[in-house]
Amino acid sequence: MSDATLNTSVQAPSQPGEAGFADYFALLKPRVMTLVVFTAFVGLIAAPGAIHPLIGFAAILFIAVGGGASGALNMWWDADIDAVMNRTRRRPVPAGRVTAEEAKALGLTLSAFAVVMLWLATNVLAAALLAFTIFFYVVVYSMWLKRLTPQNIVIGGAAGAFPPMVGWVAATGSLAMEPVLMFTLIFMWTPPHFWALALFMKSDYHEAGVPMLTVTHGRRPTRVHILVYTVLLALFALGTAFTGVGGPVYLAVAAAFNALFLQGAWTIWRRDEAAAQADGYACEKRFFKLSLFYLFAHFGAIALEATLPAGWGGWG
Amino acid sequence: MSFSKIHSLHKRRFSRNLGLGLVLAAFVALIFGLTVVKVGNDNFSMPQAQSGETQ
The missing domain is CATH 1.20.120 (Four Helix Bundle (Hemerythrin (Met), subunit A))
Incomplete structure (x- = not known):
């Protein structure tokens, strides 16, 4: 099934009015973010050497924002799938509270913000890894593999596995x-x-x-x-x-x-x-x-x- | 579009503005804190002025 056939079949129910703050926050997939935050935190504290608590906190925050941004971009791209599935049809985009274009804009803006801020707060390697994680989740998994192969979740699972690595690199500046x-x-x-x-x-x-x-x-x-x-x-x-x-x-x-x-x-x-x-x-x-x-x-x-x-x- | 009474639209708009305001305030505080930490770091040093630029 092509993306085009799916995308033309979307008839998102529209609701009058504007979205609240909670709707935009929901675009960041907060439940997935808890996994990102926790594993990145473990990667950071398992790393050798000391990192200032505020820099560590900022690193985890920007990694979480990057993860949330990729979630928003996923909701933009997969709005047609989300509208069909029972598990996801109440998400802000398929429910009509937020437009897909708003989700894309939020996702792109927060992606750039998170990568640049992680670079400034820690180091360029951690920022590059975060950028690659967002790219992998959005482009490799969501846009390419998810609709193409039953191995989607096997290969795409790598996207969710990067946060502890980013946390470690944020603390040390190198891989191990x-x-x-x-x-x-x-x-x-x-x-x-x-x-x-x-x-x-x-x-x-x-x-x-x-x-x-x-x-x-x-x-x-x-x-x-x-x-x-x-x-x-x-x-x-x-x-x-x-x-x-x-x-x-x-x-x-x-x-x-x-x-x-x-x-x-x-x-x-x-x-x-x-x-x-x-x-x-x-x-x-x-x-x-x-x-x-x-x-x-x-x-x-x-x-x-x-x-x-x-x-x-x-x-x- | 205007409403004479408080409408749920106003509540949603207020929640969005309040949320964004708090996020921005927290971001400013975080940047301030990071600046203090980084400038206070032993590895931090002010850029050296060129000899011709002094005095």
Whole structure:
């Protein structure tokens, strides 16, 4: 399905009046922003050396604004998809409270603002990484991959994985293996997280014409993919415990959460659609909710390892 | 378009103006704070004047 066919079919219901501040704030996807803020914060405090608290705060703020800007640009580009899907049709653009052009203008302005301000507050490498993150999410994922391939979420997941790397570089001015490990953790976590969502959102992606795995390959292969990716994720997450960002606390957290996550993926793999429909996709919803705690727990453990007093955090 | 009574449109417009005002005020405070931190940093030094420009 081409973008043109989708875009001409949009009939956003219009509402009289002007948008409030909350409508513009909603364009920045505040719930996604919490993940960006938290992982960028962990990247920043896990980095070696000291950074002034106000500069650290500004760095996190500008990374969050950059993430929000890419969310606004996503809402501009995907307004036609958002208008069709139950999950997104109440967003400001499809609901008619904010025009798509306003979303684009806000997104572009805040993108430039966030990148320049991060550069001034920290360093040029962090700003360049933030600019690349916005480009990747908006152009590579939203404009290109999302409507083209069932691997959209696998490759596009990289966009959400960059914030801890930007946080680390903002603090140190250079890249290292540790932020790459944090990047990979989010990158590998994203597919099972979104495929579980696609399973219980049922016809949403199909009606919107988004080639999610559930639409192109069916629900059984999606269940298999969730299990395979979860096994790979668990191996990586546990292996990370023995690296520079890991330690005993991280290992304990990773062991517990990966056991739960693997159990959830195993249950999803064993079920068929009839069983899932019978209980209203309870296991898939539970797995999706667990995936949110999973990521926060792993990054919380990394932050703890970095902030524990000498001799307590890490392996020595 | 004008309304003699307070309309929900006015409330939305006020919320937008108030929100934007607070964001701008916070931004000014942040830039001030960042300037103080950066200028107070040990690595900060004033640009040296050319010898011919002094006095």
